[in-house]
Amino acid sequence: MLYRRIRNLREDHDMKQREVASFLNCSQQVYSNYELGQRDIPTETLIKLSQLYNVSVDYILEISNNPEISKM
């Protein structure tokens, strides 16, 4: 599966792959493979990306078009 949204989110935040990889504690190559859908994103990484961009995981995974994390 292709993770288009993490690429778009990164670009919207004017971040380089290298910077996001550093935040995630992974290599740029591994991060690049996430964006290309060549490597599954581990759950903990999905959560970190959600925190980095302050968007819901449902938005990252294209389950929802609403980036807001629902509060209750």
Place this chain on the structure above:
Amino acid sequence: MLYRRIRNLREDHDMKQREVASFLNCSQQVYSNYELGQRDIPTETLIKLSQLYNVSVDYILEISNNPEISKM
């Protein structure tokens, strides 16, 4: 990480591990390891669980306490 909510969701739906594993096309052992947090849940499986129980992935991952998938 422990996935408490997928255990609670399964029990709330009166389903056996065997049944959820069958839905996910994995063995009961693999599914059991998901619930115990001994194996990371792949993204595609998170999405399938979200569909099975009609809850957000954010709820499954305890990012949100709201099970509803946000529509926009």
